[in-house]
Each structure stands twice: as C-alpha cells, then as structure tokens.
Amino acid sequence: MTLTDVGLLSQPVLAGLAFIAALAVNDSRRSAIAGTLNALLGLATAATGVGALLGEPGSLTFATGIPGIAHLGQLALAPDRLGGIFLVVVGVVGALSAWFGVGYAHGATATRAAWAAYPIFLWGMSIVPAAGDAVTFLLGWELMALGSTVLLHSEHATRPQVRSAVLWYAAMTHLSFVLLLAGFAVLIASANGTTWEALAASPPTGVSASLAFVLLAGGFATKAGLVPVHVWLPRAHPEAPSHVSAAMSAAMVKLGIYGLLLVTLRLLPDGPRWWAIGLLVLGGVSAVYGILEASVTSDLKRLLAFSTTENLGLMVTGLAVAMMLRSTGQRAVADVALVAVVLLVISHAAFKTVLFLGAGSILHATGERDLDRLGGLARRMPRTAFATSIGALAAAALPISSGFVAEWVLLQSLVHGDTRGPTADRVIAIALPITVAVVALTAGLALLTFVKVVGIAFLARGRSPEATNAHENPASMTVPMWVGAGLVLGLGLVPGWVAMVAAAAVGASGIEPAGLAGVALPSVNALLDPVSLVLMSLAVAVPIAVITVRAARKAPRRTVDLPWGCGGVRVDPTMQYTATSYAEPLVRIFDDALRPTRDLDVTHTVESDYLVREVAYRQRMVDQVERGLYEPVIRLLWRIGDQARRLQDGSVHRYLGFSFAALVVVLLVVTW
Amino acid sequence: MTESLFAQTVATATGLLMLTAVLQVWRRSTDASTRLLAVQGAALALLVGAIGLAEGHAELVAVAVVVFALKGVLLPWVLARTIARSGIHREDSSAVNPVSGLLAAAGLATLAYAVSRPLVALDAGPAAHAVPAGLTLVLVGFLVLLTRHRAVSQVIGFLVIDNGIATVAFLTAGGVPLVVELGVLLDVVLVVLILRILSARLELAHGELDLHDLRELHD
Known part of the structure; x- marks a missing residue:
C-alpha cells in the first residue's frame, strides 16, 4: 500500500x-x-x-x-x-x-x-x-x-x-x-x-x-x-x-x-484564442474590482472576502496568460505563468487562513469586526497581532512573504512574454502590457488595504470599549495562526522546493532551485533568493539603524504636543484615522465606480446655529455589480413568483383539475 | 363455462360497470351513490370470477370473493354509516349540473374508446373489448373527484377510479398477481378508513364536510 x-x-x-x-x-x-x-x-x-x-x-x-x-x-x-x-x-x-x-x-x-x-x-x-x-x-x-x-x-x-x-x-x-x-x-x-x-x-x-x-x-x-x-x-x-x-x-x-x-x-x-481572452478579462476585472471593494470597506471579514476575489482573479489572470502564450508557442514563459498560478494558490491558502483566523480571534475577543470600532489591539493581543501582520504582509505581496514570491513569478512571466518578436501577435502585444498594469494596480491597492487592516486594527488606541478591554485568546486559537504564519514565511523565504513541486504538478519545465533555497527561472533569465536578499538588506539596514539610534541618543529628548490637541487633551482616540477616513481618498478617486451613499448629519447647539455640537457621518457601500445585474433579475423572479401564486390558490379541486387536465391532454396526444 | 356464457357474463359485467359509473355523475343523492358503488363492486367481482372460471385459475376466484366482500359489501357499508352519522344525504354543491356531467362522461367514454383502440386490436377475445370500460371508469371517477365537494363524494370518486384500474388490470393481464392485488385492496381499505376518520374530523372542525373549507390551509 x-x-x-x-x-x-x-x-x-x-x-x-x-x-x-x-x-x-x-x-x-x-x-x-x-x-x-x-x-x-x-x-x-x-x-x-x-x-x-x-x-x-x-x-x-x-x-x-x-x-x-x-x-x-x-x-x-x-x-x-x-x-x-x-x-x-x-x-x-x-x-x-x-x-x-x-x-x-x-x-x-x-x-x-x-x-x-x-x-x-x-x-x-x-x-x-x-x-x-x-x-x-x-x-x-x-x-x-x-x-x-x-x-x-x-x-x-x-x-x-x-x-x-x-x-x-x-x-x-x-x-x-x-x-x-x-x-x-x-x-x-x-x-x-x-x-x-x-x-x-x-x-x-x-x-x-x-x-x-x-x-x-x-x-x-x-x-x-x-x-x-x-x-x-x-x-x-x-x-x-x-x-x-x-x-x-x-x-x-x-x-x-x-x-x-x-x-x-x-x-x-x-x-481557440477567445477562451483565453475571456478568462483574462474575467480575471483582470475580478482582481481590480475585488481589491477596490476591499480597500474601501471597513468590515474586516467582508474586506478579506473581497481580497479573496482579488487573489482568485490574479490566479485566473495567470492561467489565461499561460493559455495565450502556449497558443503562440511560447511554452517556456507559459510554464512560468502556470507555476505562478500554483504558487498564488498555495500562498493565498496560507495567508488567507491566517487572516481569517486572526479576524476570528479579534471577533472572539471583542465581538467586533468593524475596523472603525477596533484599534490598539497590538498591545492587548500581541500574539494575534503578530500572526495577522505576517498574513497581511503576504496579502500585500511584500518581501519575505509567500505573496511576494508568487506575484514576482507572475510578473516575470508577464514582462518576459514576447510581444514583438516572431512568436508574438497583436492580441498578446496588447494583452500583456495591460495585464502588467492591472497586476500593478492590484498590488498597490492591496498594499493600502492591508496597511489599513494592520494600522487601524492593531495600532493606535482602541476606538470602542470592546477594543480597549480585549484579552488575548488561549493557545488553542493562537497556535494554529502561528503555524499558518510560519507557512507564509517559510514559503516566502525558501520558495525553491515549493516552486519545483508546483512545476511538477502542472507539467512545467524551466524552474530550478537557486542559491539558498531560492528559485531561478532560466527561461526568462530571472532569479530570486529571498534568504540572500534578507541577509543583504540586513547588512545594509543594521548599520544605518545602529548609527541613527546612537545619534538620536546624543540629542536631548523633546516632548512635542500635537497642535490639534489645543494644549488640552494630548491624544484622544477620536483624533485618529478610522478605516473609513483612511480609505476616503480612494473613495473619492473611484467615486464613479463605487458610488457610495453618504449621510452627513450636523447637529447645532441650541444657543447658536454657528456652533456645531455633533457631526455624524455615515457611508454605505453597495456592490454595484449586485445592484446593476442581480436586482433586476431578482425583481423579475419575484414578479413571476407572484403570478405563479395564482395557479396555487389552495383549492383541492383546482389541484385535482390540473392532474385531470394533464391526463386528458396526454391521452389526446397519444390518440392523435 | 362455455365460450358464449363467458362472453355474455363479461359483457354484462362491463355494461354494469359503465352504467354505474355514468349514473354516479347523474345522481345527487349520496345514499344512491353508495348503492351504485356496491353494484359496481359486485360487477367487478363478477368480472373477476368469470375470468377466473374461464381460465381455470382457482386463486382468481378467491380474489373475486375478496373483491366482492370488500368492494361490494364492506366499503359501501362504511360509507353508508358515515353518511348516516353526518346526516348529509345530498350532494348539493356540485360544480356542474347533471346534464353537462352526463355529456362530459360521454365525451370521456369516447376518449377512452379512442385511446384503447391499439389495446383492443391486440386480442380478439371478449375480455379485450371490455378494456375501454375500465379506462372510462378511471376518467369518470376523476370527473366525480373534480366536480363534487363533499368528502363522502370524494371517497366515492376515488373508489370508482380504483375499480377502473382493477378492471383494466384484470382484463389485460388476466389478473395481476394475487399478492399485488391483495396488497392494493388492503391499501384501498386503509385509505377509505383514513378518509372516513378525516371526514369525521373535518365535520367536527367545520361542522360540514365541504372541501371548500380546506382552502384556508394554503400558504
């Protein structure tokens, strides 16, 4: 056996x-x-x-x-x-x-x-x-x-x-x-x-x-x-x-x-070619739309769900590019794209597990999943915060995480696809640069999104009593997250053997291990060795950090009050950025695509209309695809359902009549 | 049993079946309907018995006796008791008047004869010629179900349908296997008993046995 x-x-x-x-x-x-x-x-x-x-x-x-x-x-x-x-x-x-x-x-x-x-x-x-x-x-x-x-x-x-x-x-x-x-x-x-x-x-x-x-x-x-x-x-x-x-x-x-x-x-x-084009459009639109919705939502789990749409979109994009390149005979680059798809799958599985378990841990401790009511959890829940931050690192595709390796391989296949040579054609010449732009936009928005997640949820001060009174969860919940975070870092630091396995799974050639468990793509002449990169970065960063700290020690420490504290309150939780306000510039830029509904209620003091007592701001995001595509269909189904109700009025005789009529019709048809 | 006697018996039995079915549509009195049902059950038993004697199947004759006991005696008796207890002796809420009912029954009989032509063509014997009668019974029973509103009339319509199915089965297949037939008979008895209980409950709840009262049950 x-x-x-x-x-x-x-x-x-x-x-x-x-x-x-x-x-x-x-x-x-x-x-x-x-x-x-x-x-x-x-x-x-x-x-x-x-x-x-x-x-x-x-x-x-x-x-x-x-x-x-x-x-x-x-x-x-x-x-x-x-x-x-x-x-x-x-x-x-x-x-x-x-x-x-x-x-x-x-x-x-x-x-x-x-x-x-x-x-x-x-x-x-x-x-x-x-x-x-x-x-x-x-x-x-x-x-x-x-x-x-x-x-x-x-x-x-x-x-x-x-x-x-x-x-x-x-x-x-x-x-x-x-x-x-x-x-x-x-x-x-x-x-x-x-x-x-x-x-x-x-x-x-x-x-x-x-x-x-x-x-x-x-x-x-x-x-x-x-x-x-x-x-x-x-x-x-x-x-x-x-x-x-x-x-x-x-x-x-x-x-x-x-x-x-x-x-x-x-x-x-x-x-035929149009299959790949169809998948490319599907993947590209999903990637951009998914991360755009994720970047402006403040519900942590909803954000993670939209981020899933984005990542799956990237995978389908990679697959479509591979199909396209294969059909023009660029098999070596197509293989790189396929390996990127598998790496994205593995990487997303690892970091999304960590992130959703982290969200569960926060939900369990605070009862909240609205980022606008969280904050300061890094101090209250350090183990959850550390694991989730590593997950966020991968979701934003930053180095030393698995997400970086996967997106790096994907981009290698995109930029090395032949768009001008003898094997290229017009479709590839148009599609590949656009795809690079889509992946770049997606990566940028993902960075913003996950900076928001970590920054708003874990840093600063608690924005609600639930957040300020949170307690770390027991080991049975934090250890699985740490294991997941370990997988994220492991895949990010030693991607060589995973890439080899991925290549074997999709029957791709042209993937080789390199350096300290790094990965080399000889067909596109690229090499990534995260461990060496980390050692090199440390070699540069540590001396700078040491010098900076030593220099800072020499100068006397000054306390600076924040100007908007007006000399009174030094820092108040309401002065902080919230998830909604952090995403506000994005909402403005993509206003036409997102169409948020905003309510602004200003309450004045009784004494004077010139003095504001309270400002309430509410912003609601409705999925535009849902509004445009699904609501008409659902309304139509409701109407048909209401019509169908007339057939079923509860009369036993009507039901008997239906079966009798069916029987007679069948007999008549048979006799004909 | 001689050939001609067999043919005449089958013809008489099927004629009785048809006649009682059509009269069910015409008569409004539930007492009369019950008596017609008893006659129909007896005719069915006669048919089964004749086939059994002609083909020399002893168990078919036994089935004929059981059919007579159940459909000719027991079920009509149960219905008659229900009617006596409820005191409703007339079906006065029928959806169609007797004349249109009879016309519809005639139309359905025509349809039955038209449909069963290929079945009749299979076999030249007198039994095969009676197949359309069974089909007519099924269709007319359905018509009774559809046009009557009293619970008792529903049971009667249901039993007419069952008699039709049994007729076709006996005439075409020379009788369904004994075990199956007895099982079906048992089912029918159970259904009638359940309907009897249901109609009693219905009467307790609504004071009447009109199926229109069940309309409130829809969602």
Missing part, C-alpha cells in the same frame, strides 16, 4: 468518526473531540496529497448501486500530481481551521449540526481534487456545498443577515453545480466513459467544445468568486463562523481554480 492509498482509505474512516463524535459527545467536550478528529482528517488529506505529489499511485473505488439488483458504475478516487497540490492545500487549511475551531467554536457554532457538517465539508473538499471521473467530482462538489451551507447557517438564530447570506450562497452554489453538470454532460456526450482519461481522449470539437468550456468555466468561476458571480462571497464569508470562513476562503474557492486548471490543461487543452 502506498501513502496515497493509506490516505485515501483513512479519510472516510476519520470523516465517519468525526461525524459520529459530533453527534455522540456532549456539549462540554464536543468541540475538543470533533475538532481534533477533523484536524486529523485534514492531515490525512494532506498526506494523500503528498503521496500523490511524490508520484505514488493510489486509488480507492466505491461500487455504487443496489447490491444484486442494479450496478450503476464505480466512483473512483485517484489523485494525480495537480490534484495532489490541492489535496495538500485543502488538508492543511482544513486541519488548521478545525484546530482553531476547538477553541473558537462555542454556542451556536459548536452545536451537533455544526460539528457534524464539518467533516462532510472537509471530506467533500478532499474528494474533488482526488476524483478520477466526472461523477465522483460532482458528488464531492455537492458534499462540499452541503457541508458548507449547514456550517454557514450555524448562527442564523442570533443574526438575521446569516439567513440572507445562506440563501445567496445556496442559490449561487446551485448555479455553479448546474453549469458544471451541463458542461460535463457535453464532454461525456462525445466521450466513451466518464473518467478524465476517457474525456481527455476524445474531446468534443467546434461549437460543442466552446459550449462545454463556457459552461465549465462559468461553474468554476462561480465557486471561485470571480466578478460578476462573486456576490455570495462578501455575504457568506463575513457571516460564517471564522474557522469556516477560513476553510471556505482558503480552500474551497481554490477548487474553482483546480477545476479551471483541469479543464484547460487536461480536458480541453487546445482551445
């Missing part, structure tokens, strides 16, 4: 144990026992992925049907290297989230239903990348949707927004499933069987290939939260319990990328 076999076999066993434990154990110990079993399930998934990445064959098949009566076929789990990467991602994220859940889950988030749904969710997520055929894939996809919907529903009793979020999520996840079902049906129609090998062996051609591609890409884009089908993300992620948000955002949406990679690399590898 190989490692893959052992992993595949232990997953259903552990999932079953976790499910039973969730139902059987009483309230006081349920989180500890079920959480631990789920963490083990995550580790088993990760081990399966490692086995698959090492190239160890392994498979698990279930015969389906009714024994002795009907045989419906086999469900097969047989992960390849690409699936292996995603298995590791799902497993590690699932394990960290479950571990965090041990300390975090309480009350409504630790009920029997919630903990019983978790292994279903996790096992469903691990079936998807391991599936060897379309039917198993779709089965895993639905298990994942089912488990996550139940988990999202946990806090419905206390917060009415949860119910609306569940409805949006359920509708969008069904849309995704229907599109996938239709897409795979088109593929299966032209193939002999449902396994990936059979589908890849005889792909459809012409219009049916494009139909299959559009359906599948639409389904996967919905799960990946790309604009304009991202609407469920900013609702579901904030309302889910934080450890579930982490698993959804860091692992589940990635399976949309897995699906896109599966389709473009394996099932329909040689598509």
Whole structure:
C-alpha cells in the first residue's frame, strides 16, 4: 500500500468518526473531540496529497448501486500530481481551521449540526481534487456545498443577515453545480466513459467544445468568486463562523481554480484564442474590482472576502496568460505563468487562513469586526497581532512573504512574454502590457488595504470599549495562526522546493532551485533568493539603524504636543484615522465606480446655529455589480413568483383539475 | 363455462360497470351513490370470477370473493354509516349540473374508446373489448373527484377510479398477481378508513364536510 492509498482509505474512516463524535459527545467536550478528529482528517488529506505529489499511485473505488439488483458504475478516487497540490492545500487549511475551531467554536457554532457538517465539508473538499471521473467530482462538489451551507447557517438564530447570506450562497452554489453538470454532460456526450482519461481522449470539437468550456468555466468561476458571480462571497464569508470562513476562503474557492486548471490543461487543452481572452478579462476585472471593494470597506471579514476575489482573479489572470502564450508557442514563459498560478494558490491558502483566523480571534475577543470600532489591539493581543501582520504582509505581496514570491513569478512571466518578436501577435502585444498594469494596480491597492487592516486594527488606541478591554485568546486559537504564519514565511523565504513541486504538478519545465533555497527561472533569465536578499538588506539596514539610534541618543529628548490637541487633551482616540477616513481618498478617486451613499448629519447647539455640537457621518457601500445585474433579475423572479401564486390558490379541486387536465391532454396526444 | 356464457357474463359485467359509473355523475343523492358503488363492486367481482372460471385459475376466484366482500359489501357499508352519522344525504354543491356531467362522461367514454383502440386490436377475445370500460371508469371517477365537494363524494370518486384500474388490470393481464392485488385492496381499505376518520374530523372542525373549507390551509 502506498501513502496515497493509506490516505485515501483513512479519510472516510476519520470523516465517519468525526461525524459520529459530533453527534455522540456532549456539549462540554464536543468541540475538543470533533475538532481534533477533523484536524486529523485534514492531515490525512494532506498526506494523500503528498503521496500523490511524490508520484505514488493510489486509488480507492466505491461500487455504487443496489447490491444484486442494479450496478450503476464505480466512483473512483485517484489523485494525480495537480490534484495532489490541492489535496495538500485543502488538508492543511482544513486541519488548521478545525484546530482553531476547538477553541473558537462555542454556542451556536459548536452545536451537533455544526460539528457534524464539518467533516462532510472537509471530506467533500478532499474528494474533488482526488476524483478520477466526472461523477465522483460532482458528488464531492455537492458534499462540499452541503457541508458548507449547514456550517454557514450555524448562527442564523442570533443574526438575521446569516439567513440572507445562506440563501445567496445556496442559490449561487446551485448555479455553479448546474453549469458544471451541463458542461460535463457535453464532454461525456462525445466521450466513451466518464473518467478524465476517457474525456481527455476524445474531446468534443467546434461549437460543442466552446459550449462545454463556457459552461465549465462559468461553474468554476462561480465557486471561485470571480466578478460578476462573486456576490455570495462578501455575504457568506463575513457571516460564517471564522474557522469556516477560513476553510471556505482558503480552500474551497481554490477548487474553482483546480477545476479551471483541469479543464484547460487536461480536458480541453487546445482551445481557440477567445477562451483565453475571456478568462483574462474575467480575471483582470475580478482582481481590480475585488481589491477596490476591499480597500474601501471597513468590515474586516467582508474586506478579506473581497481580497479573496482579488487573489482568485490574479490566479485566473495567470492561467489565461499561460493559455495565450502556449497558443503562440511560447511554452517556456507559459510554464512560468502556470507555476505562478500554483504558487498564488498555495500562498493565498496560507495567508488567507491566517487572516481569517486572526479576524476570528479579534471577533472572539471583542465581538467586533468593524475596523472603525477596533484599534490598539497590538498591545492587548500581541500574539494575534503578530500572526495577522505576517498574513497581511503576504496579502500585500511584500518581501519575505509567500505573496511576494508568487506575484514576482507572475510578473516575470508577464514582462518576459514576447510581444514583438516572431512568436508574438497583436492580441498578446496588447494583452500583456495591460495585464502588467492591472497586476500593478492590484498590488498597490492591496498594499493600502492591508496597511489599513494592520494600522487601524492593531495600532493606535482602541476606538470602542470592546477594543480597549480585549484579552488575548488561549493557545488553542493562537497556535494554529502561528503555524499558518510560519507557512507564509517559510514559503516566502525558501520558495525553491515549493516552486519545483508546483512545476511538477502542472507539467512545467524551466524552474530550478537557486542559491539558498531560492528559485531561478532560466527561461526568462530571472532569479530570486529571498534568504540572500534578507541577509543583504540586513547588512545594509543594521548599520544605518545602529548609527541613527546612537545619534538620536546624543540629542536631548523633546516632548512635542500635537497642535490639534489645543494644549488640552494630548491624544484622544477620536483624533485618529478610522478605516473609513483612511480609505476616503480612494473613495473619492473611484467615486464613479463605487458610488457610495453618504449621510452627513450636523447637529447645532441650541444657543447658536454657528456652533456645531455633533457631526455624524455615515457611508454605505453597495456592490454595484449586485445592484446593476442581480436586482433586476431578482425583481423579475419575484414578479413571476407572484403570478405563479395564482395557479396555487389552495383549492383541492383546482389541484385535482390540473392532474385531470394533464391526463386528458396526454391521452389526446397519444390518440392523435 | 362455455365460450358464449363467458362472453355474455363479461359483457354484462362491463355494461354494469359503465352504467354505474355514468349514473354516479347523474345522481345527487349520496345514499344512491353508495348503492351504485356496491353494484359496481359486485360487477367487478363478477368480472373477476368469470375470468377466473374461464381460465381455470382457482386463486382468481378467491380474489373475486375478496373483491366482492370488500368492494361490494364492506366499503359501501362504511360509507353508508358515515353518511348516516353526518346526516348529509345530498350532494348539493356540485360544480356542474347533471346534464353537462352526463355529456362530459360521454365525451370521456369516447376518449377512452379512442385511446384503447391499439389495446383492443391486440386480442380478439371478449375480455379485450371490455378494456375501454375500465379506462372510462378511471376518467369518470376523476370527473366525480373534480366536480363534487363533499368528502363522502370524494371517497366515492376515488373508489370508482380504483375499480377502473382493477378492471383494466384484470382484463389485460388476466389478473395481476394475487399478492399485488391483495396488497392494493388492503391499501384501498386503509385509505377509505383514513378518509372516513378525516371526514369525521373535518365535520367536527367545520361542522360540514365541504372541501371548500380546506382552502384556508394554503400558504
């Protein structure tokens, strides 16, 4: 038995144990026992992925049907290297989230239903990348949707927004499933069987290939939260319990990328040019729109959800660029872009886990996720603050973090794509520079966004009593964050071997280790060695810092009062920047795209209209895509629903009449 | 049993089935409807018995006895008791008048004959010629369900449909397997008992047995 076999076999066993434990154990110990079993399930998934990445064959098949009566076929789990990467991602994220859940889950988030749904969710997520055929894939996809919907529903009793979020999520996840079902049906129609090998062996051609591609890409884009089908993300992620948000955002949406990679690399590898252009537009718009919304929102978890849309957009952009370059024969650069996609997946999984767990830790300690009411948490919750800051570093793609490495590789592929030489054509000559601009704008806005997160939440002074009275959470919650932060730094400092694994997973060549565990891209003549860079930077920075400090010691210390304290109060929390005011310049610049609604209430003193007693400022952001695209559709559905109500008026005779009329019509048609 | 006697028995039984079904549409008195149902049950039993004797199946004859006991005696008796207890002897809230009801029944009978032509063509025997009668019963039973409002009339319409299904089954397949037929009969008995309880409850709650009162239940 190989490692893959052992992993595949232990997953259903552990999932079953976790499910039973969730139902059987009483309230006081349920989180500890079920959480631990789920963490083990995550580790088993990760081990399966490692086995698959090492190239160890392994498979698990279930015969389906009714024994002795009907045989419906086999469900097969047989992960390849690409699936292996995603298995590791799902497993590690699932394990960290479950571990965090041990300390975090309480009350409504630790009920029997919630903990019983978790292994279903996790096992469903691990079936998807391991599936060897379309039917198993779709089965895993639905298990994942089912488990996550139940988990999202946990806090419905206390917060009415949860119910609306569940409805949006359920509708969008069904849309995704229907599109996938239709897409795979088109593929299966032209193939002999449902396994990936059979589908890849005889792909459809012409219009049916494009139909299959559009359906599948639409389904996967919905799960990946790309604009304009991202609407469920900013609702579901904030309302889910934080450890579930982490698993959804860091692992589940990635399976949309897995699906896109599966389709473009394996099932329909040689598509027409416009497929790549379509994906490029989808990815680029998602990246910019996602980070723009993230930069102006002050709800921490909503911000992280929009940042997910941005990162998934970058991944799809990378994939589209790779497809485009491949179709013009620039395989070496295309390979670099593909490796960038996988690195972005791994990096985003690591840092988004840390950030969502950090948000959960803050929420647990303060009951707040509105940045405008946080502040000063670095002193009250130092361990959470440190881990979250490292996550923010990666989200802003700054050096020594995993995000930097991933975006660096992506930019290498973009700037080294041949736009003028013999292999280039007009589309690439236009698309690549625009994409560079999009990635640059995205990176800039991401920097602003995460400076806001760290600066407003952790620095300065508390803006509410909840923030000033916060306490650090126990080790069961901080340690998973630290592990995640360690992964972020590890991937950022020693990216060499991860890049090699990523290259092997997508069948790319031209990636080599370099220097102290750095990464070299000989095909584009680029080299990144973060450890050496850090040592060099330290060699420059430390002497400067030492000299500066020594020089400062010599001068006498002066106390300067802030001019706007008017000599009275030295510093008051209300004088600080808030998240809203920090983002105000951005809101002004992108006013036409964001269209915020603002309310300004000025209350004057009773004595004089010239003296202001109080100013209240409220700013509300409504997703413009949602307003423009979804609201008309929803209104139409309401109208149709109201019309349909006339058919169903509660009269038994009317219902009988329907079936009688149907019977007579059928008989008449038959007689004809 | 000789060939001609068999043919005449089948013809008489199917004729009775058709006649009782059409009369169900015409008559307004629930007492009369119950008596018609008893006659219909007896006709069905006669049909089953004739087929059993002609083909020499002993268990079909047994089924005929059970059918007579249930559909000819037990169910009409239960209905008659319900009617006596509720004191409602007339169906005065029918949606169509007797003449249009009869016309509709004639139309449905025509449709049934038109539809079952291919079935009749399969077999030249007298049994096959009676298949349209069974279909007519199903359609007319549906019509009764649709046009009557009293709970008791609903039960009667339902039983007419069931008689139609049984007729077609016996005529085309030479009788469904004994176990299945007995199971179906048991189901029908249970349904009628449940409906009887339901109608009693309905009467307690609303003081009347009109299905229009159930309209309030819709969401």
